[in-house]
Amino acid sequence: MTSPADPFWRTTPLSEMTDRQWESLCDGCGQCCLHKLEDSDTGAIAVTEVSCAYLDLETCRCKDYANRSSNVPDCVTLTARNISALHWMPQTCAYRLVAEGKDLNWWHPLISGDPDTVHQAGISVRGKAISETEVGDLEDYVSGWLETHRANLDWREKEPRRRSAAGFRNGKR
Ligand code: SF4
Numbered sequence: 001m002t003s004p005a006d007p008f009w010r011t012t013p014l015s016e017m018t019d020r021q022w023e024s025l026c027d028g029c030g031q032c033c034l035h036k037l038e039d040s041d042t043g044a045i046a047v048t049e050v051s052c053a054y055l056d057l058e059t060c061r062c063k064d065y066a067n068r069s070s071n072v073p074d075c076v077t078l079t080a081r082n083i084s085a086l087h088w089m090p091q092t093c094a095y096r097l098v099a100e101g102k103d104l105n106w107w108h109p110l111i112s113g114d115p116d117t118v119h120q121a122g123i124s125v126r127g128k129a130i131s132e133t134e135v136g137d138l139e140d141y142v143s144g145w146l147e148t149h150r151a152n153l154d155w156r157e158k159e160p161r162r163r164s165a166a167g168f169r170n171g172k173r
């Protein structure tokens with residue numbers, strides 16, 4: 001049960017949020033901008049420590065967010081409609097949490113009031129990622145600290161090819 005005093009993410013469906021509310025939901029973890037690999041036999045998704053070249057590894061924000069789709073064609077635009085199907089999104093992602101009817105965590109800037117808490121809590125990729133411009137084979141960089149997700153069958157039907165690069169960021173709904 002919600003009350004009018006509750007913050008917007010508890011009272012407003014993702015599809016009805018203003019652009020400002022939607023953008024503020026991103027905690028700035030940068031996890032969605034890491035490359036992922038899909039096992040073509042099992043469908044398992046492994047997250048690597050390798051980031052998109054456009055990810056600022058200090059702020060964990062996109063260096064050119066406005067042009068992300070043209071800069072990186074497989075940078076998937078997150079929407080209220082597709083979030084539930086994107087099972088490889090991190091379990092800590094605020095969009096995923098809200099879509100699942102869960103609350104934000106203490107370290108989310110909207111809760112803490114401090115954009116640094118996502119880094120202090122060890123949720124962001126700061127200090128854990130390396131740019132794709134610095135590495136060779138992605139398979140040598142499968143992450144040990146991030147979870148491994150099993151691919152969703154619906155997603156595999158839509159995206160059957162082996163996925164070697166992925167950025168999933170918020171944008172227009
Ligand atoms: S969209 Fe989600 S996973 Fe990506 S940076 Fe924002 S909160 Fe993190």
Ligand code: SF4
Nearest residue numbers: 033052055062075167
């Ligand atoms: S994956 Fe997309 S949002 Fe993330 S850094 Fe790359 S272009 Fe920017």
